[in-house]
Amino acid sequence: MxxxxxxxxxxxxxxxxxxxxxxxxxxxxxxxxxxxxxxxxxxxxxxxxxxxxxxxxxxxxxxxxxxxxLSRSGPGESSMVTPDVIAVMEELAAETGCGTTLSRFTADRMTVVGKVHSQTRPVPGLGLGQSLTVGYPAGAAVMAMRGEDEQAAWAGAHGADPDRRHGVLDVVRALGYAAYRPASSDASLVESLADLLGAVGPMLIDPAVRRSATRQLSELSSRAYRLDDLNTRSPLPLSYLAAPVAQRGSTDYELQLGVLRSAVPAAERTDLGRALVEAASRVSALW
The missing domain is CATH 1.10.10.10 (Winged helix-like DNA-binding domain superfamily/Winged helix DNA-binding domain)
Incomplete structure (x- = not known):
């Protein structure tokens, strides 16, 4: 060979x-x-x-x-992402046509521990093993499983009032996942940035330029939907879906689906959410 x-x-x-x-x-x-x-x-x-x-x-x-x-083998690190977990992520990517990531959340950071590209579009953003400082509404799928005090601190640090916080977390409790979007005026720009980062890949040789584009994409996809927002038959812009993954009785992980489209019909939104929740449940069972 x-x-x-x-x-x-x-x-x-x-x-x-x-x-x-x-x-x-x-x-x-x-x-x-x-x-x-x-x-x-x-x-x-x-x-x-x-x-x-x-x-x-x-x-x-x-x-x-x-x-x-890569050499650390403690619980909750990259060693948890076994071939069986990757297989679930690959099946999810194949079924949905979307890239998927598995990320661990601490108090204020997100670290990517697993990543699978779809055949049609790579997952732009953080690479495997990279971490980023995050805050409300990122991590909503994890925070929906936490106590009231921790939820209030998470949202309050970013000026979110209780009504808004409860609205975001209610989506996770009702549907099993959080849904994110860009500002409405930037919906098409999300697709453009995602296509750029995915297509250029390693040929975007200036790391600073790539990081800048990735940060911009993150900012454009950091608004969380509430149930009232999603209760429409009209197509909606959809950046990411994120479902909680349980590990040994605690929920520190999210399985994320990179939809990154400016208009997703209601029926397709439902199908994407169902596929994600089922995959997250399978990963939880493996852990």
């Missing part, structure tokens, strides 16, 4: 950076491995996006936190 030269280049890059204490520039890595500099730039940009490498102020690269995280 000849293997995969592109994969081998990635492996060799990680091995090289793991074996040195000093940051290496693109030129140094490319010359050492016998890879062209443009190809090396594309490889490092994708690894940077996923948190596998980081670039310092001198433009040198070193191994990132996501690689170190």
């Amino acid at each position: 000849a293997g995969s030269p592109p994969t081998r280049r990635v492996v060799e890059t990680i091995q090289l950076l793991s074996e040195t204490d000093e940051p290496r520039t693109i030129a140094q890595i490319a010359d050492t491995l016998g890879i062209t500099r443009p190809t090396m730039s594309a490889i490092l940009a994708e690894l940077d996006s996923a948190g596998w490498v980081v670039r310092d102020s001198s433009r040198g690269y070193r191994v990132g936190a996501a690689v170190a995280g």
Whole structure:
């Protein structure tokens, strides 16, 4: 078997950076491995996006936190994402045509521990192992399972009044998932940004540009629906759906479906939600 030269280049890059204490520039890595500099730039940009490498102020690269995280085996870390869990996520992506992620939420951070692209559209945003500071309404699926005091602190830190908070959490209690959208005027922009990030992929070689576009996409998809909003037969913009996943009696995880469309018909919204809730239940059973 000849293997995969592109994969081998990635492996060799990680091995090289793991074996040195000093940051290496693109030129140094490319010359050492016998890879062209443009190809090396594309490889490092994708690894940077996923948190596998980081670039310092001198433009040198070193191994990132996501690689170190692969060796941790404590509960709730990436070791929980077994092949069986990935298989459930792959089935969900195939059924819905949407990419899916599995994320862990702490008090104010979200960390991606599993990620599966669909055949039609990749999942833009954080890479595997990366984390992001988040707040209301992100994490609503998890917070719906928490106590009143914790819910109030979660929403209150971002100025959400109790009525709004209860409205968002009631969606999770009634439907089994939270639903997110962009501002109505930005609905088509979400699709454009998602298509851009998905299509360009590793060729968007400036990590700062990719991070900026990802942050913009996150901001455009951070508004949560309430039941009254969803109770319509009209198509609605839909960014993400998120369902809680239980693990050993606690709920710290969400299974997320990246719909990223400006108009989703009511019947399809129902089908997407049903598929997501069923998949989240299967992951919970595996844990």
